[in-house]
Amino acid sequence: MPELPEVETVRAGLARHVLGRRVDGIAVRGTRVTRRHDGGEADLVGRLRGRTFTAAVRRGKFCWLLLDEPGEAVLFHLGMSGQLLVRPEGHDEPTAPHLRVRLELDDGTALDFVDQRTFGYLAVPDLVPTADGGPGGLGSDVPALPAPVAHIARDLLDPVVDRRALAAALRRRRTEVKRALLDQTLVSGIGNIYADEALWRARLHGARPADALRPVEAARVLDGAAAVLADALAAGGTSFDALYVDIDGRSGWFERELAAYGREDLPCPRCGTPIRREAFANRSSYSCPHCQPRPRRSGRTAG
């Protein structure tokens, strides 16, 4: 569910609410939420209890809190439906549906990890040195990444990203441009919503072969992606329903500004042509048939 703007909204909320707080208690429900932590629940709890959060960091859709134990961090991935919610002191809802982990903090508040579809997880992984000089994501710049993030590329809100080099890398991919945008090892943070919005802004169909894009087209789609991510972040992210809310329970407003995603049969904001929906990798793609003509035949990639 959450893509970069939503995760960054959560990261900023963590920075406001939990930095300097100490973890006094940890309650884990079920085994699935800790499945990615080597050593399982007991080891995770042992590493977390008594630690204080010192920084909130993000790269792409991954978010982590550095701990006062050097070289340690707690990593969150929200998957399709994960939420982090700060509960005020006295809040008592331990049986809330889909609550997976509750961290009790030293000021009486609680940090809840809630996740309906359970694709998200929490872990305390090793931090590994980075080849490219730090996480770059907003919030911090330590020269290490959690091991599960080591292969994740920088994202388009990262000032260090060289967009020209990225465009060149995009044009080397032998796949469709939408698939390349969703590849977190090429550029991170883009999911199904913002891929469709970036392609709409760039007037490109997602089935265009990435290696047949002209340089100006590759630049356009990356510029479009960076712009839509920034616009969505400014609006607090996209919230179709209560499944995505900010750390204090508030919704983002970017849904009103979506041009293509989820708008089947509604008019393209640019030309009025009804938006079409097409099947894509067990999901859907939305695009304007007029502004984003489907490629006539496959270009270099399939040919």
Place this chain on the structure above:
DNA sequence: CCCGGATCCTGCTGGC
């Protein structure tokens, strides 16, 4: 090495 598809879950919606 690189790419595409299957897979892990729960819950809601719409068609029959």
Place this chain on the structure above:
DNA sequence: TGCCAGCAGGATCCGG
């Protein structure tokens, strides 16, 4: 009304 197929914002793993 009830049931079930289809669909949902993602990453990983595995086979070709």
